[in-house]
Amino acid sequence: MRQYWINFKGTQQGPMSLEELSKLGLDDSAYVWHSGLPDWVKITSVPELNDMLNGNNVIDEIVPELPQDDNEESEVVVNPDATLPSSMQDTNGASIPDEVPELDNVIHDANGPVMAEPYAGPQAYATQQAMPVEAEQVPDCPPTNLVWAIIATLLCCSIPGIVGIVFAFMTKKYYREGNYKKAQRMSDYGAWAVIISIMLGIISMPLSCAMSFVKMGV
Amino acid sequence: MSTKRVVLTVLAAFVVLVGVWVYFYYDPSNPELSKFFPKCPFYSLFGLKCPGCGTQRAIHAMLNADFARAAHYNALLLVALPLIGLYFIADIFKKRWPGFDNALNHPISIAILIVVVVAWVVFRNIFGW
Numbered sequence: 001m002r003q004y005w006i007n008f009k010g011t012q013q014g015p016m017s018l019e020e021l022s023k024l025g026l027d028d029s030a031y032v033w034h035s036g037l038p039d040w041v042k043i044t045s046v047p048e049l050n051d052m053l054n055g056n057n058v059i060d061e062i063v064p065e066l067p068q069d070d071n072e073e074s075e076v077v078v079n080p081d082a083t084l085p086s087s088m089q090d091t092n093g094a095s096i097p098d099e100v101p102e103l104d105n106v107i108h109d110a111n112g113p114v115m116a117e118p119y120a121g122p123q124a125y126a127t128q129q130a131m132p133v134e135a136e137q138v139p140d141c142p143p144t145n146l147v148w149a150i151i152a153t154l155l156c157c158s159i160p161g162i163v164g165i166v167f168a169f170m171t172k173k174y175y176r177e178g179n180y181k182k183a184q185r186m187s188d189y190g191a192w193a194v195i196i197s198i199m200l201g202i203i204s205m206p207l208s209c210a211m212s213f214v215k216m217g218v
Numbered sequence: 219m220s221t222k223r224v225v226l227t228v229l230a231a232f233v234v235l236v237g238v239w240v241y242f243y244y245d246p247s248n249p250e251l252s253k254f255f256p257k258c259p260f261y262s263l264f265g266l267k268c269p270g271c272g273t274q275r276a277i278h279a280m281l282n283a284d285f286a287r288a289a290h291y292n293a294l295l296l297v298a299l300p301l302i303g304l305y306f307i308a309d310i311f312k313k314r315w316p317g318f319d320n321a322l323n324h325p326i327s328i329a330i331l332i333v334v335v336v337a338w339v340v341f342r343n344i345f346g347w
Contacts, residue, residue: 141323144323144328146305146323146328146331147302147305147306147309150298150301150302150305150331151302153269153270153335154269154270154273154292154294154295154298155270155273156270157259157260157270158258158260158268158269158270159260159268161269161270162269162332162335162336165328165331165332165335166332168328169325169328169329169332172323172324172325172328173325176325200259201256204256204257204259205256206256207259208256208257208258208259208262209253209254209255209256209257211257211262212252212253212257213253215253
């Protein structure tokens, strides 16, 4: 019996059987890995899981089938929350006659070397999963610092102030396009533009006063 | 966190009050006093007026209720001050009127702001406002 590791809404679970997966209420934003896959893939790209998502009747068909197999196998299915590690379930699964082609893979899993792959998953998760998760839960817009940029333009030092307003525009633009990372970066740049504007204003104040003292005499 | 906020607010209020007092009593356009007021670094370097040039004189005129003179020194400031007030109000009541805040912070609104500021710089340097 094939075991799956699943990445759904930011949490990783596994190993799990197809039947356990069907109870999680997954949707097509989930990512999945099983032995033989080089990396995490979208759940919809695994045929049997895609079938599972599209209708429960597929699972209903599978579940009655299982008791026809060995008793061992049905035990595994009946105890989905067995706390034993995957190796136990994998070897159980390996004893099923019609899973023989997968036997090699499963044993490698149980022995360790390939087991590292699910743990390499989080890195893949960070890059692959980042987009879908953010699309689901829309973050707040990063601060545009617009008011401070306007105030800096008028009161402190105009050129970085205008740059700050432009960054405020870019922040909102990228945020509306759903590019939250870039929006955050533009927000940071805008904050720096305002800070630079204020600093230049503070530095230039005594300097310009000193210059006019020199020119006009005290 | 909250004590830091209180301290910052009090400090900001103090600075604003001192500024208001100074700019109410002392006229930056007075030739004898002007050397005590900071000059625009952009104007000193390039001889071109920036969007903020004339703000100090305009604030002095405004504090003395002479809005025509304030507009003469820096017309943009006269328009921008109520606008800045609107932005703060929109931010404070963001929960109650989200549409108002969204409209003010819409990319189109910000784009209009940028166009207005740039047009103001071009305009005042060509026509010497």
